Structures are given as structure tokens and as C-alpha cells.
Amino acid sequence: MKRINKWIAVLMTALFLMPVCGVQAEDTEAFTIDDTAVLRGMDRSWYQGYMPDVSRNRWNLVIPVRSESAAGAITAELAVNDTKKSPFKPQVMTVQANEETKGLWGVRFALSVFPDQKNADYPCTIRLTGKDKDGNPLSTEIPYIVKFRGAKESIEKAAIAVTEVQSELHVGEEGVIRVTLANPCSATIIENLELKMNDAAGHILPRKGETLKIGTLPIGESVTVEYPVTVLEKANVAPHVLKMDLNWTALDQDATYTVNNTVSISQEIRLEQGGIRMASSVVAGDSATLTLPLMNMGKADVVNVLATVSMPGITERQSVLVGTIQPGETKQAQLILSPAKDTAGDFSGTITVECTDQDGNPASFELPVNLKVEKPVQTETDKTDSGKKEKKEQTSPLTLALAGACGLLLILLILQGVILRRKLHRLEEDKL
Numbered sequence: 001m002k003r004i005n006k007w008i009a010v011l012m013t014a015l016f017l018m019p020v021c022g023v024q025a026e027d028t029e030a031f032t033i034d035d036t037a038v039l040r041g042m043d044r045s046w047y048q049g050y051m052p053d054v055s056r057n058r059w060n061l062v063i064p065v066r067s068e069s070a071a072g073a074i075t076a077e078l079a080v081n082d083t084k085k086s087p088f089k090p091q092v093m094t095v096q097a098n099e100e101t102k103g104l105w106g107v108r109f110a111l112s113v114f115p116d117q118k119n120a121d122y123p124c125t126i127r128l129t130g131k132d133k134d135g136n137p138l139s140t141e142i143p144y145i146v147k148f149r150g151a152k153e154s155i156e157k158a159a160i161a162v163t164e165v166q167s168e169l170h171v172g173e174e175g176v177i178r179v180t181l182a183n184p185c186s187a188t189i190i191e192n193l194e195l196k197m198n199d200a201a202g203h204i205l206p207r208k209g210e211t212l213k214i215g216t217l218p219i220g221e222s223v224t225v226e227y228p229v230t231v232l233e234k235a236n237v238a239p240h241v242l243k244m245d246l247n248w249t250a251l252d253q254d255a256t257y258t259v260n261n262t263v264s265i266s267q268e269i270r271l272e273q274g275g276i277r278m279a280s281s282v283v284a285g286d287s288a289t290l291t292l293p294l295m296n297m298g299k300a301d302v303v304n305v306l307a308t309v310s311m312p313g314i315t316e317r318q319s320v321l322v323g324t325i326q327p328g329e330t331k332q333a334q335l336i337l338s339p340a341k342d343t344a345g346d347f348s349g350t351i352t353v354e355c356t357d358q359d360g361n362p363a364s365f366e367l368p369v370n371l372k373v374e375k376p377v378q379t380e381t382d383k384t385d386s387g388k389k390e391k392k393e394q395t396s397p398l399t400l401a402l403a404g405a406c407g408l409l410l411i412l413l414i415l416q417g418v419i420l421r422r423k424l425h426r427l428e429e430d431k432l
Helices: 380-431
Strands: 008-013 053-055 058-066 074-080 094-097 099-101 104-112 120-131 137-149 161-167 174-182 190-199 204-206 211-217 222-231 239-250 253-266 271-273 281-283 288-296 302-311 315-325 330-337 345-356 362-374
Touching: 058 074, 074 104, 074 137, 094 104, 161 253, 174 190, 174 211, 174 239, 190 204, 190 222, 211 222, 271 345, 271 362, 288 302, 288 315, 288 345, 288 362, 302 330, 302 362, 315 330, 330 345
Parallel strands: 281 362
Antiparallel strands: 008 137, 053 058, 058 104, 074 094, 074 120, 099 104, 120 137, 161 174, 174 222, 190 211, 190 239, 204 222, 239 253, 271 288, 288 330, 302 315, 302 345, 345 362
């Protein structure tokens, strides 16, 4: 094996290949990497951990290429995805390879690199082209990462960004915390990434082990992961500060990053009702009081509690604001139903209770309400008074007529008496 320079380059293949071949059957690659073959210039197979080497500022790589359809020589080109960050000197980066054994070609690169290379990862693409025995073109593109290690300095400091944290956690229930992680680096791959979370209050516990293994986070990419948790029954309905520990490997060095994020714990609204309390019937013209006990069985305030009754024929809509009900507290919703005096019969309606939690999430329930309205019952006194009134109403006109006639007659009699007196007085004067 050749002497290894202080810079060791490791060339890794991705799991997925992207073949481009017009004559190949669907799902069949024109060229693949044979990770079990050992060719000249290799000390072990790719499967066993083969690594390219750098000697005298020259980067050497051997790729065993397998093809079932290629015939003759094939061409391989190495292209750095970001040419501005290429570790290679300007040069021709295309090589030809001949078939070494049946169906196996040995692709060998020997490229010049800058002598002041720093530790970094460089995404690249290997383009393999050739022809089959009928002259039809074959082509496959294979993504690669060229890694330089062993220098005193790195091209950049590895970092991870927590871009978003989402959760929907409820008391006494299982849930997940969704975390979006991003790799903002331009030449550093994050590997062996792990996530741990810890609630200082001890109310949010990991559900499937404390450590979530994420794996590799490529350059410039992001990933959203779900961290399964269990929220205890004793958990406070309030924001909780979660400590997030991230551990990973970058440029063959271990790194950690700790960040705090706040998540909220809520509880499903548990507003219970104690049953409607109201007389089953009411006399027309009177009032019936409807009372509904409301109990908060949860651990958080229930706010904006509003009770509304609707009973067509008696009231279309009548509401009362109960307000805020604290945990363990009971409040009464009271409404008054007042049927008109000319109302009678059986009436049905509903009472609706609406509320929200502290986050503004609404809840409501509805109960049926029935009420019988009866006509007023007349007593003997009422009947007597009513008869007198009726009699009075019937005799009053006749009485007035008779009174008027009597008055007129009395006036006539008085006038006649006056006239007679005058006549008598005159007769007496004549006699004298």
C-alpha cells in the first residue's frame, strides 16, 4: 500500500443510483458498483471499507463497475456539484476504463488536489457512459461524497439549526414533538445524528427510549423527526421548557449542541353539567326559573362559558354569561322563562352551553328542555267577582236610563208645582 499523506480522502456512494439508459429495461441499472470486488490498487473491497488515498497531492480512487449489457470501453467523469468549492486543481476529470474480467470494469481516477486542503465534504457525481453490443448508448449517474480528513483545520465549523418545533400535547395522553433540523453547512455532512429531550418538570417523558437516532443529514438539507412522548396525569397545564440535546459526528469529530424550546400542554375541556332544574309546568303569565349546574372537572380554567335557551312559543333566544369556571369549581347558569298570559300547551326547546379553553379552542354541548304551560285556574271568589262585574256591565246602561227619566220627571213636577202656586196666588188676589 502506498504511503498515506496527512490528508485521507474517503469516497462514499449513496444508497440510490439514478440510471439513464434508453435501451435498458425499467428498474435495471446500466452500471452499478460491485462492492465485493477487489481490483488492482485496492487493499480491500468497498464492502470491507475501501478508502481512496492521497499521495503527493494526488487523489487516487478505484471503482469496480459492474454491467451486464455494456460492451467495450466505458467512460467515467467525476463532477463536483459546487465547482466553487472544488478540492481539485483545474484538469480533465474524465477517464476511460476497459473490461478487466467478464462484466467488470476498473475505473481509476488519479486527480491533482490543492496542497493546502482543509477537512471538508464535497458532494460529487460520477457519470458512467458506454454502449451495448448493438451500439445503443448506456448511461448512469451515481452520487458520491469525497471526504478530506487529517488536516489541522476544517473548512467550516459544523452546526445544526433547529428551525421549527411543533407539538400538540394533552394531560395524561401520548403525543409527539415534531422537530425540524437543518444542516446549514456548505461542505460538512452531519452523521450519526441523535436527539434527546428532557423536561425539567418531569411531566413529559420519552416514550420509546431517551435517544432518537436520526442518522445522516446531508449538506444544505433538512429533516423533520417525531419524538414520541408521554404526558403524565399530574402535568401542569402550562408552557414547559424542553432541553434538547443534539449529538453528531462531523468531519470525524464528535459534536454536541443544546437548545431550549417551549412546548404547551393542554387538556381537553371537561365541563360537566349537573342536570336541568326547573318545574315541569308553569301557569300562563307566571315565570319558571331554569337552573343548570356547570362543573369544571379538568385542570385548567374554562372561560367564556355562555348558556343559551331557545323555546319557540315562549322565547326565541335568551342567554346568560356564566364567565370563567376554575378547576374543581361549580357555577350555576340561571335563565327565566315567562310565557304570556294567553299561552297554553306543551313546549320544547334546547339549552346550549358554549365555552373555550385558555388557548381559544371551543367546546359546546346541548340539552333538551320541556315545559308545560297551563291556563290559570279560577277560584269561587274569582267567579263571584267576575259575575258581579259581568252583571254590572250588563245593568249599568239601564240604570243610567232610568235615572235620567226620573230626573226629568222630577224637574217636570217641580215646574208644575211652581205654576200651580202662581195660579193660586192670582186667584187669591182676584177675590180680594
